[in-house]
Amino acid sequence: MIDVKNITKRYNGTVVLDGVSLSLPAGGVISLIGANGAGKSTLLSIISRLLPMSSGTVEIDGLDVTTTPGEVLARRLSILRQDNQIMSRLTVEDLVAFGRYPHSKGRLTDEDRKHIAKALRYLDLEPLAGRFLDELSGGQRQRAFIAMVLCQDTEYILLDEPLNNLDVKHAVAMMKLFRRTADEFGKTVVLVLHDINFASCYSDRIVAMRDGRVVHQGPPEAIITPDVIRDVYGVEAQVMENAGQRIALYYQ
Incomplete structure (x- = not known):
């Protein structure tokens, strides 16, 4: 369990x-949604200890992320950031x-x-x-970075906008992959x-943020509603249900 308590960041x-x-x-699969500036990426970075918090605590299965040794945390949790540096001469x-570095320290077994091989496949x-x-x-690089994260083989996988640079075909394949990773492993x-439609179709739980706060959370059927979408994004939406999945059609 990821337990976040009274986190503030200034x-x-x-x-x-x-x-x-x-x-x-x-x-x-848990999705964080919300408008730009809602605090989603900041929260994810604090959970993974990439950013320090101003106050509060985060525990991963009872381990305090601020005091747990990095090598221990890296075997429990992995993260893909938005701004990955491209190392051009790297295959x-x-x-x-x-x-595999948290496991091998650079000496591959x-x-x-x-x-x-499994991640590449x-x-x-x-x-x-x-x-x-x-x-x-850009889409191929994004898949390579996601493969690196999956190769770390952690219990918790945190991904900040993993569908960036992906066309619809690869975005659907990627969400199916995340769903399979959760279900099979x-x-x-x-x-x-x-x-939010990808969040609706593939998530078990959705957390909606606005202005640095969690304003709604629950299963997709409780979150993908006109009232919640209006509250989170400030737009009107028509929501349709098809084969048990909710799809939002926007209009102003």
């Missing part, structure tokens, strides 16, 4: 997160292998190589394994998403 006096408390159960396979990257990152499209996948 930048030069500006409050970005305002007393956020949240309990995310282990297992399944796809080399990048994916970085995901046969077990590590199995995880690397999982993301359909085997034909690109020897290509340099600067030779890839018992992982907890936490995503920051802008497309």
